[in-house]
Amino acid sequence: MDKYIMRFSKTGRAVYISHLDLMRTITRAFLRAECRLKYSEGFNPHPNISIALPLSVGCESVCEIMDFKMLEDMPCDEIKSRLSTQMPEGIEVLEVYEAERKVKEIKWLCVSGVFEYDERDAAAMAEKLNEFYSADSVVITKKTKRGVGESDIRPAIKEISFEWLDSDVRMQAVISAQEPTLNPELIADALRQLAPDIAPDFAKFKRLEIFDENMEPFR
């Protein structure tokens, strides 16, 4: 088998593990599980693993995927069961399968969010948020490597809706996963820039599912 894909979740305390730290953490889990990864050749060999769509620190996900190569073939279920006892709290292996499609085919991400309002009435916010995001364009200023630039995030949002639930506002959205990649944090940042009255005091996000361009879950 050439390439495997591991689908995993990253929730709870594990959301604070950075992308680079996660790569090392998972590599070590493979070593403990005695699942021998294939390493690159050269002066400083490193395992051939790649986590698609790096997740920002603080964001939860139940749909992370990582592709990897093994030194010797091993049944997918065997890899899964060996790995599942080796992960730190909050990382859970959901599935291991043979990679058939290219990660490039991931197009959309389904994301949920919780918007918290401390002093303001959250119940009144959902409607205003829906109204704000009904616009055709939401142009924000963004710091890039070349300085400060303007960017319209609205085209990268396929669907978005807000509703009031349990004293917070809940967001559900489908956003562009690649080309362009939209960091869901920008959905709250845009409000801080353009509509501070309805910007949340705190917002957190969770990736729910990855889709291809036909809105079929990517597997």
Next chain:
Amino acid sequence: MDKRLERILPKVQKPARYTGGEYNQITKNKDEVELRLAFCFPDTYEIGMSNLGMGILYSTMNELPYVWCERVYAPWGDMYEQMKQNGVALYALESGDPISEHDVLAFSIGYEMAYSTVLDMMDMAGIPIHSADREDLLPLVIAGGTAALNPEPMADFIDIFLLGEGEEMNNELLALLRTAKVEGWPKQAFLEKASQIGGVYVPSFYKPIYNDDFTINHFDVHPGAPEKVTKRIIADMNAVHFPLSPIVPSTEVVHDRVNLELFRGCVRGCRFCQAGHVYRPIRAKSPELLAEQGKALLKNTGCQDITLLSLSSSDYRCLSELCDDLLGYCEPRSIGLSLPSLRADNFSMDIMHRIQKTRKSGLTFAPEAGSQRLRDAINKNVTEEDLLHTCRLAFEGGWNTIKLYFMLGLPTETDEDILGIAELANQVLHTWRLYAKNKNRGVRITVSTSCFVPKPHSPFQWEQQVTMEEYIRKVHLLRDNIKAKNVVYNWHDPQTSYIEATLSRGDRRMGSVIENVWRAGGRLEAWSDYFSFDRWMKAFDDAGVDPTFYAHRLRDKDEVMPWDNVDVGVRRAHLWHEREQAYKSELSPDCRKQCSACGAAKLLKGGKCDG
């Protein structure tokens, strides 16, 4: 997770160090344990998680089914600010519970510059910093670690010091505390009972009585408490509990690798060295056990590096066979084996060649002094010939970076000794010119100096530290005499060394200085980011304490030292004899050549010292 924490964490650097949840962490049901212990390391997560002692004791204490020991580290400045602003108290990593809910705060104090952080962590937990202000039995504040071997500077703050190795002693104390908690003993009654446990030093039971010149006349000892507290040791290193499934950090720490402890103690007896004296007698683990433990650790952690730890690895009798055994496991798995604290001799280079097949970057040696005369005076058994021969082998073997560490301000040092450092660096450079395999790659020789700090329980405990001005003069003398462009000279600032010198041999009067520093915002002072010399000077001033009394004063032979209540095994008469040898520039043979009857073997109670 705490809602406030959830908002803070995305704003701070490296938040994973504040969350716990790592692989192999130990969690228990708090309702099913009788004692909750917060194991506090007064420095950052990255430093504390690299500390082998913490890892061992975390595991041994958690072996007790009625105890849950959790980890606590000092937050970096950004996290500290956020916690203060949002009213988040210091919490334990495993449970996330505030440590004010714990029965015991246990501090591991490895170095003096952590003292202010100890106070700060108590305060962040909402616990009064003075022992006298904590009237109830719980929370009990205990401390151990190398810095505790002079407990006096922290005596006002800590209820109980645990002296020496903690594997057995900690659990004996916790067993007593369990009874005391169930039966509701008053704190005083518990302290009296606890003082009967070997290695337990209750500072409130030892009241220093000062002479007019602030030297100590004697200690008033509480009735029933031992006159001297003897440090504890583990007699049988092969039988002691050693954790084979240590916590694997989910973020980068300073030493991210498996640590294997070869032996405790040191056969060398360098006269400036505290560790070489306070960790005696020599007790080694068997190579078979070490190989077995090393492999288990690598398997259970997934680490790709393993380090063999000790004060002087070349003195481990079975080093060669252990390395062969481990290499047999490591090489096919691309696991790196490293071996610090090697002596500069042939045998060591042979081992280095075997273990370091790739990445021949740097080698570090610590000749400590520039002339043979001064190296003899400090009993550093390294000759120039040894060192240059080792460098030759290194250059021939492809290494091209050599670091050389020295101390300035050692007892009996003259300017000639200092010029000897420059000369030695030139000799190393010359050796490279003669023997380097590939000269095109160039060579880099780094000379570093630090200011000598006299330490308690070492032969130089009576000595004065040179003033900062004198240290700087010595630095300039050396700098002006290092001329080769391939030799780089770095020197440590003398301010930290000066403060260290006041703390390491401090008495109980230093408590108010440490408290002043903490009240003025001092914490994490081992970091240059946070160290403030002016804050220390003001703290001394406000406390009416003279720092030069501790740092720059030569003690009389029979002066009562603040740490005289502590018996580390090595006799004071032995230390004084070694000091006299130093002033005659005479070497003492290492323990393997001839036992010096230093006194530490008595701790083995008939067992044999491996010296």
